[in-house]
Amino acid sequence: SQKIEQNSEALNIQEGKTATLTCNYTNYSPAYLQWYRQDPGRGPVFLLLIRENEKEKRKERLKVTFDTTLKQSLFHITASQPADSATYLCALDMVASGTYKYIFGTGTRLKVLA
């Protein structure tokens, strides 16, 4: 079955630096991969989606890459700010019985230090 690995340890970086979070999967490559942000006590919020035939996607200070050979997606936040501190979840689609559903990773907690 598909397994998703995200760094379970928190990532601490200095304000202004680029944060890079990793999402590795073990089995088949998904057609779609999504990244979400989750703040304490709140539900996840969608950030970006990347398709299997896309290498890179950008949105403002966010960038996602998708390498189906390495079975990995990287999520970058450039010029990080303390307000970017949150848990970031990757989610991979899987098709089961003709319908899509998403499997979420455990998330990586990011802390941006002022």
Add this chain to the structure above:
Amino acid sequence: EAGVAQSPRYKIIEKRQSVAFWCNPISGHATLYWYQQILGQGPKLLIQFQNNGVVDDSQLPKDRFSAERLKGVDSTLKIQPAKLEDSAVYLCASSAGLAGYNEQFFGPGTRLTVL
């Protein structure tokens, strides 16, 4: 637009009791999901509806959990009887459709504590 609404926000019960959660998705969203998120883990899909039909409930513990979406809008998730390991946040999400490119919109969740 209004987001996904859930209630209650918090619930404390004793084991073997029953509990129900309510979700109102974004207007017009055909697909509704219930997730369980245990502390320190990612959301785990329990059940997925398309309109009022179930499209996936493979990870729903059907001996104690049930869910319905009678008119294809609101949904309720019930646990009866609750166990200690059911302590978690229950998240409801909705999306415009089933296709994998649809983003999911999550509600704030219901934090359940089973004593």
